[in-house]
Amino acid sequence: MTRTRGADDDARMASRRMDKLERREQLVDAALRVAENEGIPAMSIRRVAEAADVSLGLVHYCFHDKDDLVSAVAARTVEELERAGIDALAQVGGTLLDALRSGVRGMWAAFSSSRQRQLVTYEITTHSLRTEGMRRVAVDQYKVGQMAVEQFLTQAADATGHRWTRPVEHLAGMTLAVIDGVCLRWLVDGDQDGALGRLDGLAETLVRDAEPVDVRLPADDQARVEAS
Secondary structure, three states: OOOOOOHHHHHHHHHHHHHHHHHHHHHHHHHHHHHHHHOHHHOOHHHHHHHHOOOHHHHHHHOOOHHHHHHHHHHHHHHHHHHHHHHHHOOOOOOHHHHHHHHHHHHHHHHOOOHHHHHHHHHHHHHHHHOOOOHHHHHHHHHHHHHHHHHHHHHHHHHOOEEEOOOHHHHHHHHHHHHHHHHHHHHHHOOHHHHHHHHHHHHHHHHOOEEEOOOOOOHHHHHHHHHO
16 A cells, blocks of 8 residues: 655655755855865865765765866855845945945955955866866856846946946946956955055946936926926
């Protein structure tokens, strides 16, 4: 006689799924530690098992292979990038230049908080581009960054009564490219003041592509106001 699956079975299955998700998060933490200290090339399944103090089989249960693990680590760094974008939106205020400076500096603070973590993001990008079938990981990294910067620029302009004279997608792409370059140079020379100066220069360049929103009344209403 076939036994019908009941609520207890569903609860056990849900618990196992949750246990696996929690274990995956713990293993991603361990993988990030390995990647930060030793680099992505050293982040093997075996090395992560050692860092997490678990069996090799448990890591294989949660991740198919190293590429699957790299994808999970990349997803974690993308989540951090999204949070940096949200935090930058909270910095919007004052003049447009003030908003751009504080927002860009806010994003920079998140990027530069850990030199090792930032190195990991670049290593993930190069690993993904060199590994067949993983290009999407690198694409997703930049897609999230692009969306975060577009949101920031749009809100900065709206909050200060401006509009962009060039497509915001173009300006966001330029902003992301400059921040990327500033970050890479900072990884090489460690010059924090120089990095902040370049980011302030970026804000000053961006503001030239904005104009105040015309708040004049519609023509008929404006004529009545002037006639009165």
